[in-house]
Amino acid sequence: MSGIYLHIPFCKQACSYCDFYFVTRQELREQYVERLLQEIRNYRDTDYTEEPVQTIYFGGGTPSRLGVKQIDAILAELQRVFNVQASEITLEMNPDDVTADYLSGLKQAGLTRASMGVQSFQPELLEFMHRAHNRDEALQCLELLSASKFQSFTADLIYGNPNQTAEQLARDIDLLLQFDPPHISAYSLTVEPRTRLGKQVELGRINPPEDDIVADQFALLNEQLKPHGIHRYEVSNYSKPGMEAVHNSSYWSHENYLGLGPGAHSFWWDEKPRRWQNVADINHYCSSEDVAGETEQLSMQELAEERIMMGLRTKKGITETELKSRYGYSLNEKQWGYLQKKQDEGRLTLKGSDFALTETGLVIADAIILDLITLH
Numbered sequence: 001m002s003g004i005y006l007h008i009p010f011c012k013q014a015c016s017y018c019d020f021y022f023v024t025r026q027e028l029r030e031q032y033v034e035r036l037l038q039e040i041r042n043y044r045d046t047d048y049t050e051e052p053v054q055t056i057y058f059g060g061g062t063p064s065r066l067g068v069k070q071i072d073a074i075l076a077e078l079q080r081v082f083n084v085q086a087s088e089i090t091l092e093m094n095p096d097d098v099t100a101d102y103l104s105g106l107k108q109a110g111l112t113r114a115s116m117g118v119q120s121f122q123p124e125l126l127e128f129m130h131r132a133h134n135r136d137e138a139l140q141c142l143e144l145l146s147a148s149k150f151q152s153f154t155a156d157l158i159y160g161n162p163n164q165t166a167e168q169l170a171r172d173i174d175l176l177l178q179f180d181p182p183h184i185s186a187y188s189l190t191v192e193p194r195t196r197l198g199k200q201v202e203l204g205r206i207n208p209p210e211d212d213i214v215a216d217q218f219a220l221l222n223e224q225l226k227p228h229g230i231h232r233y234e235v236s237n238y239s240k241p242g243m244e245a246v247h248n249s250s251y252w253s254h255e256n257y258l259g260l261g262p263g264a265h266s267f268w269w270d271e272k273p274r275r276w277q278n279v280a281d282i283n284h285y286c287s288s289e290d291v292a293g294e295t296e297q298l299s300m301q302e303l304a305e306e307r308i309m310m311g312l313r314t315k316k317g318i319t320e321t322e323l324k325s326r327y328g329y330s331l332n333e334k335q336w337g338y339l340q341k342k343q344d345e346g347r348l349t350l351k352g353s354d355f356a357l358t359e360t361g362l363v364i365a366d367a368i369i370l371d372l373i374t375l376h
């Protein structure tokens, strides 16, 4: 089973924290869609089309900058070229693009899941993040979404903003819960050097919050969502039972996926596991036949470490049996000792060859993962 990711790089404006590949010029949209259709057709009759496609994901950028007809054309081309048996087709959208007609058009085109970039309902935070939408648009799009035929949807929140208080986050969660979301992604704001926020932090104009403030907000999310039957299943992802995102989960377990569009990553493991990224430049993408960057061959050691990294960020955790059979990787004595120590500290559970981080372990997941990997 494989997944297809389509990168739609258009955004209305640059959010202050974002280092994804995007452009704010909109005039290339038609040309871009034509080129994307061509990139899909280039896969015709290749081995990549033999595996059934289980998930399709329109990410960005802002995929809702495209019209329903354009999304429809992309899906139709995918159907013609690939063996599409998708149980999940997701499109990321921003609140200021969404209307009732747009949602029903997408549903008719075959989308099964909507992903709404809310981030916050607090006007001062939306302004700080330089988001294109305001509080009313965020509320209105969720109303439209609840009234639409999308049973599966998710909303994104961002926490850990400089000066963001726990009360502000609690209010955001409360407001979101009014719309009974089956899935929520909540990301702690990261300061990326090449962004406006990164520059301001570098110049000392803004101070990122202390780690313990961010850790408290991380815990708050779980406390507030749990009573509503929405559980954390990965560091940044929460859902009602059975509503977990399939597409993202397949990244975490090294399923095959193809990334189309500028800057998109692909991972494919047939005889040899490899990864490549399309050149992150829309002008190059629209004018060149050759859009794939260099292919990186991945060693079993690298893959095993990635699997540990991604697996330990999930509630399900990981099992040494899988590490051995898929990657030929066994944990050594020092690593077992470390896992035992983390279990004693209440940060990890260890059952036979299975291990997973607890809530208090997930707060410092990155540090634990790094320790564990470097002990090998």
Ligand code: SF4
Pocket: 010, 011, 012, 013, 014, 015, 018, 019, 020, 022, 060, 061, 062, 094
């Ligand atoms: S809308 Fe999304 S992709 Fe575009 S700039 Fe903002 S965060 Fe980045």
